[in-house]
Amino acid sequence: MNNTAIRPxxxxxxxxLIPGVVIYAFMVLVPLVLALxxxxxxxxxxxxxxxxxxxxxxxxxxDEKFWGAFINNLLIVGFSVIGQIGIAFIIAIFLMNxxxxxxxxxxxxxxxxxxxxxxxxxxxxxxxxxxxxGLLNWLLTSLGLESWIKPWLDDPNVVMYSVTAPIVWQxxxxxxxxxxxxxxxxNGEVYEMxxxxxxxxxxxxxxxxxxxxxxxxxxxxxxxxxxxxxxFDSIFVMTGGGPGNSSTVMAQYAYDTSFKAFKLxxxxxxxxxIMVLSVGLIMxxxxxxxKSND
Amino acid sequence: MKKGLKxxxxxxxxxxxxxxxxxxxxxxxxxxSGEQAEGKKEPIxxxxxxxxxxxxxxxxQAELLDTFITENPDIKLDQEVQSHDNYxxxxxxxxxxxxxxxxxxxxxxxxxxxxxxxxxMSVDELLDKDADWKNGFVxxxxxxYQVDGKTYGIQFSGGPTHAIYYNxxxxxxxxxxxxxxxxxxxxxxxxxxxxxxITPIAFGNKGKWLANSSYMSTLGDRFTGTEWFNKxxxxxxxxxxxxxxxxxxxxxxDLAKRGAFNSDxxxxxxxxxxTLYYNGKAAMFIEGAWASNAVETGGPKEILDKTExxxxxxxxxxxxxxxxxxxxxxxxxxxxxxxxxxKLDDVAKMLKFLSDKDAxxxxxxxxxxxxxxxxxxDELNLSPMTKKMVKMLETTKYVPIYDSRLSPxxxxxxxxxxxxxxxxxxxxxxxxxxxxxxxxxxx
Numbered sequence: 001m002n003n004t005a006i007r008p009x010x011x012x013x014x015x016x017l018i019p020g021v022v023i024y025a026f027m028v029l030v031p032l033v034l035a036l037x038x039x040x041x042x043x044x045x046x047x048x049x050x051x052x053x054x055x056x057x058x059x060x061x062x063d064e065k066f067w068g069a070f071i072n073n074l075l076i077v078g079f080s081v082i083g084q085i086g087i088a089f090i091i092a093i094f095l096m097n098x099x100x101x102x103x104x105x106x107x108x109x110x111x112x113x114x115x116x117x118x119x120x121x122x123x124x125x126x127x128x129x130x131x132x133x134g135l136l137n138w139l140l141t142s143l144g145l146e147s148w149i150k151p152w153l154d155d156p157n158v159v160m161y162s163v164t165a166p167i168v169w170q171x172x173x174x175x176x177x178x179x180x181x182x183x184x185x186x187n188g189e190v191y192e193m194x195x196x197x198x199x200x201x202x203x204x205x206x207x208x209x210x211x212x213x214x215x216x217x218x219x220x221x222x223x224x225x226x227x228x229x230x231x232f233d234s235i236f237v238m239t240g241g242g243p244g245n246s247s248t249v250m251a252q253y254a255y256d257t258s259f260k261a262f263k264l265x266x267x268x269x270x271x272x273x274i275m276v277l278s279v280g281l282i283m284x285x286x287x288x289x290x291k292s293n294d
Numbered sequence: 295m296k297k298g299l300k301x302x303x304x305x306x307x308x309x310x311x312x313x314x315x316x317x318x319x320x321x322x323x324x325x326x327s328g329e330q331a332e333g334k335k336e337p338i339x340x341x342x343x344x345x346x347x348x349x350x351x352x353x354x355q356a357e358l359l360d361t362f363i364t365e366n367p368d369i370k371l372d373q374e375v376q377s378h379d380n381y382x383x384x385x386x387x388x389x390x391x392x393x394x395x396x397x398x399x400x401x402x403x404x405x406x407x408x409x410x411x412x413x414x415m416s417v418d419e420l421l422d423k424d425a426d427w428k429n430g431f432v433x434x435x436x437x438x439y440q441v442d443g444k445t446y447g448i449q450f451s452g453g454p455t456h457a458i459y460y461n462x463x464x465x466x467x468x469x470x471x472x473x474x475x476x477x478x479x480x481x482x483x484x485x486x487x488x489x490x491x492i493t494p495i496a497f498g499n500k501g502k503w504l505a506n507s508s509y510m511s512t513l514g515d516r517f518t519g520t521e522w523f524n525k526x527x528x529x530x531x532x533x534x535x536x537x538x539x540x541x542x543x544x545x546x547x548d549l550a551k552r553g554a555f556n557s558d559x560x561x562x563x564x565x566x567x568x569t570l571y572y573n574g575k576a577a578m579f580i581e582g583a584w585a586s587n588a589v590e591t592g593g594p595k596e597i598l599d600k601t602e603x604x605x606x607x608x609x610x611x612x613x614x615x616x617x618x619x620x621x622x623x624x625x626x627x628x629x630x631x632x633x634x635x636x637k638l639d640d641v642a643k644m645l646k647f648l649s650d651k652d653a654x655x656x657x658x659x660x661x662x663x664x665x666x667x668x669x670x671x672d673e674l675n676l677s678p679m680t681k682k683m684v685k686m687l688e689t690t691k692y693v694p695i696y697d698s699r700l701s702p703x704x705x706x707x708x709x710x711x712x713x714x715x716x717x718x719x720x721x722x723x724x725x726x727x728x729x730x731x732x733x734x735x736x737x
Binding site for chain 2: 126129130131132151152153154155156238239240242243244245246256257260261262263
C-alpha cells in the first residue's frame with residue numbers, strides 16, 4: 001500500500017477514537033468493573049457495605065431460582081435460533097426469487113416490529129393473549145376451537161411459550177435484512193454456472209446459498225444468543241416474571257433482586273453470572289460452528 | 295470567524311452541562327414575605343415529596359404547606375422536593391451519610407433502622423406539649439412508628455390497604471341483599487356468583503404486591519392476631535410456619551381454588567382488574583382506600599352508584615380480632631435527632647398544621663383518609679365514596695400491613711411465594727417455608 005500521502009497522522013487517529021472509547025468505557029467497562037466489585041459485598045444501597053468475599057457466588061451456584069431462570073433463557077435462545085433464524089432464512093430465500101413482486105414492501109413490513117419498542121410489543125401481545133377480549137381467543141372461538149383456549153399468560157406450563165412467541169416474531173425482520181444483504185452479495189455467476197450444470201431451486205439453496213452464507217449465519221447465531229440471554233423488556237411488560245417465577249428470566253431476576261429486594265450486592269453477582277454464562281454459550285456455539293469450516 | 299464559532303459552541307456546551315447539573319435536584323427555597331422580621335432565624339430544612347404540580351397522592355400536604363407558609367411569614371423553610379421514587383433512595387443515602395435534613399418523611403418499615411442508628415428524635419416531646427393534637431389522632435395511627443414505647447413518626451394520612459368494593463346489584467342477584475357477615479356466607483356468595491357466570495372477585499396481581507398488601511395482611515392477622523406479628527418483627531419466636539399463619543395461607547389458596555378470581559389474575563394489573571369490575575363482569579374487587587378515588591374518577595356512573603364497601607367477614611375459629619383491617623402505615627413526618635433545639639417550636643407548629651384535625655378536613659377533601667379524627671364530618675362536602683369509606687372505618691381496627699412493615703427482601707419473596715401458591719404450584723406449607731427461610735437469612 002502506498003497511500004501514505006492521504007493517511008492522517010497517528011495522533012489524529014487517537015483523537016478521533018477517544019470520544020467513542022470514552023463513552024464505551026463509561027457506559028460498559030466502568031459499570032462492569034463496579035458490578036464485579038459490588039458482587040463481593042453485602043450491600044443494600046447505602047454507604048454501608050459489608051465485604052463478604054465469594055459468598056454471593058456460593059449462594060448463586062445453589063440458587064434454584066437463578067438456574068430456573070437460566071433454563072428459561074435457554075428455552076428462549078433455542079426457540080429463537082430455530083424460529084428467528086430459520087424463518088428469516090426461508091423468507092429471505094423466497095424474497096430473493098425473481099418472480100416476487102413488491103420485495104421492498106414485504107421487507108419493510110416484516111422489519112417494522114424490530115423498530116418498535118419492546119414495551120409496545122409487550123403491550124400488544126398481552127392484548128392478543130387477553131382472556132376476554134384477546135385476539136387469539138377470539139380467533140380460536142371463531143374457528144370452533146374453544147377447547148384450545150388457555151389462560152395464556154397464567155398457566156405456568158404454557159407461559160414460557162407464550163412469552164417466547166413475541167420475541168421470535170419481533171426479530172425475524174432483523175435477520176431477514178442481514179440474510180438478504182448477504183444473499184445479494186453472492187455473485188450471480190455462481191448461480192448461472194450451477195444452472196448450466198442442472199441445479200434447480202432446492203439444490204441451489206442447499207449447495208450454493210447456504211455454504212456461501214455460512215459466516216453470516218454464524219454471526220446471526222451469535223447475535224441471537226447474545227440478544228436472548230439478556231431478554232427482559234417484553235416479558236417484564238407481559239407477565240413481570242410471573243406467575244410465581246415461571247416466566248422469570250435471568251435479567252428479570254437480577255432486576256427483582258437489585259431493585260425490589262434491594263440486595264444490590266447479590267444482584268450484581270447475578271449480573272456477572274449472566275455475563276459468564278452468555279460468553280460461555282457463545283464460545284460453545286463458535287466451537288460447534290467453527291469446526292467444519294477451518 | 296472560526297474561533298468565534300468555537301467559543302460559542304463551548305459556551306453552549308458548558309451552559310448545557312450547568313443546566314443538567316442544576317436540574318438534578320429541584321431545590322426550592324421559599325420563605326415568607328416578612329423577611330428578617332424576627333431577627334436572624336435559621337430556616338428549617340425540610341425534605342418531602344409533595345409537589346403541587348404533580349399528579350398523585352400528597353396534594354393535600356402541598357396545599358397545607360402553602361397555606362402554612364403564607365400564614366406564618368416569620369417561619370422560614372428550606373424545602374427540598376423530590377419525586378416519590380427518588381425520595382426513598384435519597385433519604386436512605388442521606389441517613390447513611392448522617393446528613394439528614396431537620397424534618398423529613400419516613401416509612402414505617404424504616405423506623406426501627408433509623409432509631410437503632412440514632413438518627414431520629416422521639417416526637418413525644420412535641421406531642422406532649424399539645425394534648426389537643428396528640429389526642430386527636432385515630433386510635434393506633436401512630437403505633438406503627440413506635441419503638442420501645444416511644445413515638446418517632448407523625449402520620450398525616452393512612453387509609454386501609456384492604457377494602458372490598460362490591461356491586462350491590464350483582465351481590466343481590468346472587469341472593470345477598472346485604473354483604474355476608476360470616477365467611478361461610480361469603481363462600482356461598484362466591485359460589486352463587488360463579489353459577490351465574492359472574493367473576494366473583496376481580497384480581498390483578500401482576501405486580502405481585504396486591505395479594506400481600508390487600509389480602510394477606512388482613513387475612514393473616516385474622517388468624518394470628520397482631521401480637522404474633524409484633525413478635526415476628528422483633529424476632530421473638532413467631533414463625534411464618536406457625537399453624538395459624540399457614541391456616542391463613544390455606545384459606546387464601548382455597549379462595550383461588552374455588553374459582554373466586556378471574557383466571558388471568560397474574561397477567562393483569564390492579565388497573566386492568568378494575569376494568570373487569572367497571573364492565574360489570576366482576577362483582578367485587580379488593581384493594582386499598584386509594585382505589586375509591588379511582589372508582590370515582592375512572593368508573594362509569596352506573597357502576598359508581600352501585601358500589602358499596604365492605605371488609606372480609608368474620609372467620610370462624612380464627613383467633614385474631616375479626617374486625618381487623620390492614621392499614622395505617624405509610625409515610626410519616628420525623629425529626630432529626632441533631633436538630634437545633636431553637637427550631638423545635640416552629641417545627642411542632644408546622645407538623646401540627648399538617649396533621650391535626652383541621653388538616654384532616656383538607657386531606658378528606660382530596661379523598662384520602664386522615665390520621666386525625668374529623669369533627670362534624672356531615673358539614674363537609676365529601677364525595678360519596680369517601681363518606682362510605684370513613685363510615686366503614688368507624689367499626690374497624692387497623693392491623694399491620696405486611697409489605698410496609700417487613701423488609702423489601704422479605705416482602706419480595708413473600709409476594710412471589712404467594713403467587714406460586716395461588717396458582718397451585720406450591721402448597722401453603724411450602725410457601726410458609728419459603729418465607730421463613732428468607733426471614734432466617736435476614737435475621
